[in-house]
Every structure is written in structure tokens, then in C-alpha cells.
Amino acid sequence: MDELKRKLIEIVGEENVLSAPEDLLVYECDAETLDLARPELVVLPGSTDEVSRVVALAAANGIAFSPRGAGTGLSGGATTVGGGLSLVLTRMTRVLSVDQFNRVAVAEVGATNLSISQAAxxxxxxxxxxxxxxxxxxxxxxxxxxxxxxxxxxxxxTTQHVLGAKVVLPDGQVVELGGKSRDLLSLDLLGLMVGSEGTLGVVTEAVLRLIPVAQSVETMLAYFPSVEDCGQAVSDIVAVGVIPAAMEMVDQLTLNAVEDHLHMGLKRDAAALLIVELDGPDVGISAQREVVEKAARNNKVMGITWANNEAERLRIWKARKAAFGALGRISPHGYVLDGVIPRSKLAEAIRKIALIGAKHDLTIANVYHAGDGNLHPCILYHRDDLDEVRRVVIAGREILELCVDLGGTLSGEHGIGIEKILEMPLVFSEQDIEAMRWVKNAFDPANLANPAKVLPNPKSCGESGGRPLLRHQILTGC
Ligand SMILES: Cc1cc2nc3c(=O)[nH]c(=O)nc-3n(C[C@H](O)[C@H](O)[C@H](O)COP(=O)(O)OP(=O)(O)OC[C@H]3O[C@@H](n4cnc5c(N)ncnc54)[C@H](O)[C@@H]3O)c2cc1C
Structure with missing residues (x-):
């Protein structure tokens, strides 16, 4: 490692290689804090060329590397389970160009999501x-x-909005996938790269599709006496053919945590809060608004407020986006799940998740992307209480099993990472997983790019690349 460190410093400079224990500690997990694994070194390259040289050096030495952005991932994707390097891209933050005529932006991958819209x-x-x-x-x-x-x-x-990418392959080669248009003349390798969780290479630059800001936006906040009524209103809205820009739901526990945090005057006695946003041309939006209100009224809505201006709209969204943070007022740690269910099973799923919480004596708050059936139950706990941690891990698995039993799947958007690796066989056959291993092997035969993620390894006890994680000890006993 000393020799490797010296060579890394030659590539990226001394200040961009971290090895002190107190520095490494910062990188021992992402926002999924149940699973911890500290990297041996942290390296922060500043350009595609530096990433390529770092990866080539790791490959030559048989050292694993895990790409990392801001570390906000919720499935342990950036956690260095395989040891080796945490390869952090957050120095590469430039939005390189915005082409208003072709509606594309080109950006380095350390740029934040929001900075793209700000530049456009x-x-x-x-x-x-x-x-x-x-x-x-x-x-x-x-x-x-x-x-x-x-x-x-x-x-x-995201996959619908990425047109091209510059990628450093696991041997250090730089390739460009896709381009500035959607015309594909070859295998869709870009499609393969999006969602591959850092296991096939390191993306360093991206060509991103931009869309016009809508002419009209209407945002509604509505309260319901039960989660079931709220879920039914969501189904009714979609059933009549209106596709809102967003339909988000939070339960009473979360609503109250947000109110304690933001003091917005939210209705504390409501069992569920629903945000519906409509957007599009001016023509037609009022008809959609009527449909949404009617669906809410047909399902015992307790109150409806529409934002009168942009400031009010932003306040409504602040309530939703602050939800997970606000739960920190109730408990210091939260395990956020990401199961998906058919939208029509929303009420049943919510009822059964509450039963799982009661069975394991755990408090579970709920935030949902209700429109597409993506649930984010957040199991609240204290990390120092080991028995509680054990119950959290077991309840988490039961919630994922429930989603699959209801006809859904393991993840809507947070990925598999290390968090759901043991549950992959609930959804995929051994042949499916083997086919995914072929893809991984074609890109990364030495298995150095973010190893021990996504694909379970039947030969490895604990699925964790030789560093058994707490969750694997709890669920598999090894
Ligand atoms: C409060 C909160 C709210 C969230 N809300 C949402 C939400 O609404 N929707 C949603 O989808 N997610 C959400 N997330 C999860 C998380 O923010 C997303 O998964 C996000 O895309 C992770 O970005 P990051 O830069 O933090 O990546 P990291 O956490 O650093 O890494 C995530 C994965 O990407 C890989 N990776 C990172 N950079 C690269 C690269 N350049 N090349 C190849 N692989 C790379 C890593 O190896 C890892 O597997 C939320 C998280 C939090 C904490």
C-alpha cells in the first residue's frame, strides 16, 4: 500500500490521497449506515486522464476500487466491501457546456444533479x-x-435522460458510449452502463438530455383520514388517464416530524398527506385539476390546498424533500427501504408493513412515490442497540419479501448495492444471475470494479467478498 500510495500521489497530488484513519472513517459507508467497511486508501482524481491512470494502476496491482460520488446512496453501493480504493469523483464538478438548440448539457460526473438544472x-x-x-x-x-x-x-x-458517457473501463481504457442524439447504431452499451452501480467502470463525463420548463405548473396538497383512502385516490387519478408530473405521499408520523421541523401549519391529525403536481401547456391543465380534485373528494379528502405562487409551491416541496431529515427528530438512525409494488396494492402493502413493524417492535415511517408504487418505509432505530439493529435487518428483509410477494420488486431507484444482494434470488433465477455475471465478466474479468456488489456469489459465505457485514451475519449466520 505504501508503494501504491506513492504512485497515486504522483498521479493526483499529495492532498488528493487520504490514508489517515480519521479521513478513512468518513468513507466507511454511504447513507446506508448499517453496513460499514473502511477503504484502505481514498483517492480523489481531478480529470478523466487521472481516473484512467489511477484505475490502470489499481488493475496492474490487482487492487479493487469503488467509485464514489457524494455518498448519498442508500444501498451501500459506494461502501468498499472489497477493500482497496475509494475512488471519489467529487473534484470533477464542471458543467462543461449547455447547448440550448440541441437541448443537451455535458458535465463532469462530480457535478451535482441540481447544478445541471441551474446551468440550463x-x-x-x-x-x-x-x-x-x-x-x-x-x-x-x-x-x-x-x-x-x-x-x-x-x-x-435517469436512463431516459442520459445520451452519452465517457467511461474508464476497469483496465484503465477510456471509451465513449452514446453521443448527443438517441440514434444508436450499435449495441446499447450506454444502456448497460446506466444502473450498473459502478461495477462495470467509472463514468467521468456525461451528455445529458434537457427538457423545457413547463408553461404551467399546479401543485396540490391534500390530507386524508386513512392511508387507504389516499392510496385509492392515487389509483383513481391514474385510472382516468391523468399522469401528473408527481404524486408523493407521506404518513402521519412523517407529516408530524416535518411539521415539528418546518412549522408550516400542516394538518397533524391527517393519516396521510398527498402532493400532486400537474404540469404542461396552459390549455388543459384546469381540466386535469378538476379530475384530481374529484378523485380526492371521492376518497374522503379532509382538505385541499393548491399553491398560489412559486413560493408556496416550493414550500410544499420542501415539506416532501425534508421528510427523511425530519425523521432524525424521532430517532438518530433510519434504514430507508426502496421496495416496489403494483400501485393497486398500496393499501395492502402499507397495512402489512405496519404489522411487520409491530411484530418486531419497531417504528416505521413511510414516504412513497405513490404514483409509481415505489415505497420508502423508513425503519427508525438507534445503532448502539444491537438487538434493535438485528430486528431492523430482519424486518427490512420481510418488507422486501412482502413487496415481491405482492407482485413487485426489490428496488425502484436506490439500487441493490450490498443492501439487497441476499434478496436477489427472490426475484432472479440462478440463470438470470449467471447471465448478469457474464456481463460483469466481459467488462471486468479481474473483478476489481466495485466487487461484491449487486450479484450474489454462491461460493462466498456472507456474500461480502471476505469481509462479512453485520447484515450478512444476522441473515445468514456467517
Ligand atoms: C435524503 C436522501 C434522499 C434521496 N432521495 C432519492 C430519490 O428521490 N431518488 C433516488 O433515486 N435516490 C435518492 N436517494 C439516494 C441517492 O441520493 C441516489 O442513489 C444518488 O443517485 C446517489 O448519488 P451519489 O453521488 O451520492 O452516489 P454515491 O452514493 O457516492 O454512489 C452510488 C453508487 O454509484 C456508484 N458511482 C458513483 N459515482 C460513479 C461514477 N462516476 N461512475 C460509476 N459509478 C459511480 C458508486 O460506486 C455506488 O455504487 C436519496 C438519498 C438520500 C440520503
Whole structure:
């Protein structure tokens, strides 16, 4: 490691290689804090060329590396389970160009999601995927996780908005995938890269699709006496053919935590709060508004407020985007799940999640991208209480099993990482997983790019590349 460190310093400079224990500690997990694994070194390259040289050096020495953006991931994707290097891209923050005529932006991958829309705003354009972490999370992390966000209900996930990428392959070669248009003349290797969670290479630059800011935006906040009524209103809205830009729901526990935090005058006695946003041309938006209100009224709505101006709209969104942070008022740690269910099963899922919470004596708050059936139950706990941690891990697995049993799947947007690796066989057959291993092997035969992520390894006890994680000890006993 000393020799490797010296060579890394030659590439990126002394200040960009971290090895002191107190520095490494910062990189021992992402926002999924149940699973910890400290890197041996942290390296922060400043250009594609530096990334390429760092990766080539790691490959020549058989050292694993895990790409990392802002570390806001919620599935342990950037956690260095395989040891080796944490390869941090957050020095590469430039938005290199905004082309208003072709509606594309080119950016280095350490740029935050929000900075793309900020750079495009003067042309009346923006980058549509909007994870709630958008002030901090990077384009590289968004691409690797195929991130979503409230407005992905109408506009699609990150993969629909990435046109091209510069990628450093696991041997250090630099390749360009895709380009400035959607015309593909070859295999869709870009499609393969988006959502590959850093296991196939390191993205260093991206060509991103921009879309025009909508002419009209209407944002509604509504309260319901039960989660079931709220869920039914969501289904009714979609059933009549209206696709809102966003439909987000939070439960009473979360609503009260947000109110304690922001003092917005939210209705504390409501069992569920629903945010619906409509956007598009001026023509037709009032008809959509009527449909949404009617669906709410048919399902016992307790109150409806529409934002009168941009400031009010932003306040409503602040309530939603502050939800996870506000839960910190109740408990110091939260394990956020990401299961998906058919939208029609929302009420059943919510009821059964509450039963899982009661069975394990755990408090579970709920935030949902209700429009697309993506649930984010947040199990609250204290990390020092080891018995509680054990119950959290087991309840988390039961919630994922429930989602699969209801006809859904393991992840809507947070990825598999190390968090859901043991649950992959609930959804995929051994043949499916083997086919994914072929892809991994074609890109990374030495298994150095973010090893021990996404794909379970039947030969490895604990699935964790030789460093058994707490979750694996709890769930597999090894
Ligand atoms: C409060 C909060 C709210 C959130 N809300 C949402 C939400 O609404 N929607 C959503 O989808 N997610 C959400 N997330 C999860 C997280 O923000 C996203 O997954 C985000 O895309 C991660 O970006 P990051 O820069 O933090 O990546 P990291 O956490 O650093 O890394 C995530 C994964 O990407 C890989 N990676 C990072 N950079 C690169 C690169 N340049 N090349 C190749 N691989 C790379 C890493 O190896 C890792 O596997 C939220 C997280 C928090 C804490």
C-alpha cells in the first residue's frame, strides 16, 4: 500500500490521497449506515486522464476500487466491501457546456444533479430526474443508480435522460458510449452502463438530455383520514388517464416530524398527506385539476390546498424533500427501504408493513412515490442497540419479501448495492444471475470494479467478498 500510495500521489497530488484513519472513517459507508467497511486508501482524481491512470494502476496491482460520488446512496453501493480504493469523483464538478438548440448539457460526473438544472435555467431548460438528494448527489451517482425522483413518474428515470458517457473501463481504457442524439447504431452499451452501480467502470463525463420548463405548473396538497383512502385516490387519478408530473405521499408520523421541523401549519391529525403536481401547456391543465380534485373528494379528502405562487409551491416541496431529515427528530438512525409494488396494492402493502413493524417492535415511517408504487418505509432505530439493529435487518428483509410477494420488486431507484444482494434470488433465477455475471465478466474479468456488489456469489459465505457485514451475519449466520 505504501508503494501504491506513492504512485497515486504522483498521479493526483499529495492532498488528493487520504490514508489517515480519521479521513478513512468518513468513507466507511454511504447513507446506508448499517453496513460499514473502511477503504484502505481514498483517492480523489481531478480529470478523466487521472481516473484512467489511477484505475490502470489499481488493475496492474490487482487492487479493487469503488467509485464514489457524494455518498448519498442508500444501498451501500459506494461502501468498499472489497477493500482497496475509494475512488471519489467529487473534484470533477464542471458543467462543461449547455447547448440550448440541441437541448443537451455535458458535465463532469462530480457535478451535482441540481447544478445541471441551474446551468440550463437561463435557456428555459432543466434536467428532469430530481432525486430528493439533488442538492448533493452527483450525476455519476445518479447514472450508476439510475436514480429517480418525484417527477420521474411522468418524465422517466435517469436512463431516459442520459445520451452519452465517457467511461474508464476497469483496465484503465477510456471509451465513449452514446453521443448527443438517441440514434444508436450499435449495441446499447450506454444502456448497460446506466444502473450498473459502478461495477462495470467509472463514468467521468456525461451528455445529458434537457427538457423545457413547463408553461404551467399546479401543485396540490391534500390530507386524508386513512392511508387507504389516499392510496385509492392515487389509483383513481391514474385510472382516468391523468399522469401528473408527481404524486408523493407521506404518513402521519412523517407529516408530524416535518411539521415539528418546518412549522408550516400542516394538518397533524391527517393519516396521510398527498402532493400532486400537474404540469404542461396552459390549455388543459384546469381540466386535469378538476379530475384530481374529484378523485380526492371521492376518497374522503379532509382538505385541499393548491399553491398560489412559486413560493408556496416550493414550500410544499420542501415539506416532501425534508421528510427523511425530519425523521432524525424521532430517532438518530433510519434504514430507508426502496421496495416496489403494483400501485393497486398500496393499501395492502402499507397495512402489512405496519404489522411487520409491530411484530418486531419497531417504528416505521413511510414516504412513497405513490404514483409509481415505489415505497420508502423508513425503519427508525438507534445503532448502539444491537438487538434493535438485528430486528431492523430482519424486518427490512420481510418488507422486501412482502413487496415481491405482492407482485413487485426489490428496488425502484436506490439500487441493490450490498443492501439487497441476499434478496436477489427472490426475484432472479440462478440463470438470470449467471447471465448478469457474464456481463460483469466481459467488462471486468479481474473483478476489481466495485466487487461484491449487486450479484450474489454462491461460493462466498456472507456474500461480502471476505469481509462479512453485520447484515450478512444476522441473515445468514456467517
Ligand atoms: C435524503 C436522501 C434522499 C434521496 N432521495 C432519492 C430519490 O428521490 N431518488 C433516488 O433515486 N435516490 C435518492 N436517494 C439516494 C441517492 O441520493 C441516489 O442513489 C444518488 O443517485 C446517489 O448519488 P451519489 O453521488 O451520492 O452516489 P454515491 O452514493 O457516492 O454512489 C452510488 C453508487 O454509484 C456508484 N458511482 C458513483 N459515482 C460513479 C461514477 N462516476 N461512475 C460509476 N459509478 C459511480 C458508486 O460506486 C455506488 O455504487 C436519496 C438519498 C438520500 C440520503
Amino acid at each position: 435555467r437561463r435557456f428555459g431548460l432543466y434536467f428532469a430526474p430530481d432525486p430528493s438528494s439533488q442538492m448533493a448527489s452527483t450525476i455519476g451517482g445518479n447514472i450508476a443508480e439510475n436514480a429517480g425522483g418525484p417527477h420521474c413518474l411522468k418524465y422517466g428515470m
